[in-house]
Amino acid sequence: MHAVFARAYGASDSLIVGDFPEPTPSPGQIKIAVKAAGVAYHDGLQLAGKHQIKHDMPYVPGMEIAGTVAALGETVAGPAVGTPVIALNDEGGWADFATVDASQVWPMPDDIGFHDGAALCMAYTTAHCGLYWEAGVNPGETVLVTGAAGGVGLAAVEVAKALGARVIAVASSDERLRIAAEHGADDGIDYTGGGLKAAIMDLTDGKGVDVALDPVMGSLYPDVLSGLGWGGRHVIVGFAGGDIPQIPSNRLLVKNRRALGMVMRYYRFHKPDMVRQTVDTLFAWRRQNKIRPRIAETAPLNQAPRLLQSIMDRNLIGRAILTP
Numbered sequence: 478m479h480a481v482f483a484r485a486y487g488a489s490d491s492l493i494v495g496d497f498p499e500p501t502p503s504p505g506q507i508k509i510a511v512k513a514a515g516v517a518y519h520d521g522l523q524l525a526g527k528h529q530i531k532h533d534m535p536y537v538p539g540m541e542i543a544g545t546v547a548a549l550g551e552t553v554a555g556p557a558v559g560t561p562v563i564a565l566n567d568e569g570g571w572a573d574f575a576t577v578d579a580s581q582v583w584p585m586p587d588d589i590g591f592h593d594g595a596a597l598c599m600a601y602t603t604a605h606c607g608l609y610w611e612a613g614v615n616p617g618e619t620v621l622v623t624g625a626a627g628g629v630g631l632a633a634v635e636v637a638k639a640l641g642a643r644v645i646a647v648a649s650s651d652e653r654l655r656i657a658a659e660h661g662a663d664d665g666i667d668y669t670g671g672g673l674k675a676a677i678m679d680l681t682d683g684k685g686v687d688v689a690l691d692p693v694m695g696s697l698y699p700d701v702l703s704g705l706g707w708g709g710r711h712v713i714v715g716f717a718g719g720d721i722p723q724i725p726s727n728r729l730l731v732k733n734r735r736a737l738g739m740v741m742r743y744y745r746f747h748k749p750d751m752v753r754q755t756v757d758t759l760f761a762w763r764r765q766n767k768i769r770p771r772i773a774e775t776a777p778l779n780q781a782p783r784l785l786q787s788i789m790d791r792n793l794i795g796r797a798i799l800t801p
């Protein structure tokens with residue numbers, strides 16, 4: 478089959494586009510004919526060997542998959558061959574076919590479309606699990622989102638709005654804040670000039686925010702923590718900012734704040750019923766136009782190295798989708 482693959486950890490230009498053995502489903506797996514697959518920051522981290530998920534070489538990257546059921550492994554009763562599905566997998570999406578554990582495959586309504594399906598499966602499930610299941614966001618609360626024009630961040634802006642929250646977007650340019658506003662952010666802060674904490678306090682009458690959904694951490698962390706009000710919840714989703722900060726526990730105690738680590742692998746493998754509910758909610762919200770994934774570009778498999786480099790260089794706003 479046609480695929481994009483890596484023979485060793487490296488940069489985007491080390492990816493190979495060519496023939497790769499077509500996978501057959503093991504017992505418990507579903508084989509998917511891939512129609513759309515997301516390209517994201519986590520793919521670049523994994524390829525560089527800097528992600529918690531490590532791969533045996535050679536491997537096909539691609540965690541976010543939308544397609545149709547091509548075959549069922551032994552012991553798998555459905556969905557029927559031909560059914561449209563989305564799936565999350567540690568690898569394998571950037572190819573004509575992928576095999577995925579049946580527990581990580583969810584039938585998709587016909588009217589969602591494969592591109593939206595691929596864009597929904599990681600960024601939006603992460604945003605929803607972080608804001609709904611971890612932070613328990615209530616209508617009327619204020620949610621701060623860092624990296625608000627990034628894949629997870631933009632999804633979090635929309636999910637927080639759909640949950641009835643007021644959203645403050647944090648990003649590195651007016652253009653990024655404009656896009657976050659288009660997707661529902663009520664206010665925006667460009668952090669590049671400094672003064673993030675003061676800006677948060679200005680926008681919240683000195684109270685601070687109820688929840689921060691944070692895929693960036695790094696040098697923004699001290700201001701984000703200080704910007705959390707009484708009982709504030711900080712959902713730690715990723716480290717796109719580079720540094721992994723230490724958490725000062727006294728600063729949690731003094732305002733009864735909570736630091737919440739959030740990783741989709743926990744939900745995928747330990748809380749499948751919650752993920753099922755999250756996926757159903759996201760499909761319903763998509764049909765009601767409450768969420769609108771921003772697809773920056775769709776391209777064939779041979780464009781994977783360029784798209785991945787664009788994401789790692791922060792030149793692409795929204796999800797890139799490969800179409801095998």
Ligand SMILES: NC(=O)c1ccc[n+]([C@@H]2O[C@H](COP(=O)([O-])OP(=O)(O)OC[C@H]3O[C@@H](n4cnc5c(N)ncnc54)[C@H](OP(=O)(O)O)[C@@H]3O)[C@@H](O)[C@H]2O)c1
Binds near residue numbers: 519626692791
């Ligand atoms: N916990 C989970 O289960 C889970 C699931 C999915 C992704 N993640 C992680 O979440 C993070 C964000 O993923 P994503 O898909 O949203 O990535 P993305 O689309 O590339 O967005 C990352 C955002 O981070 C900001 N940023 C700040 N400093 C950066 C730097 N030095 N390099 C790159 N970006 C920087 C950028 O916004 P500004 O320029 O506006 O600051 C950018 O928009 C990644 O670390 C990813 O691995 C975690």
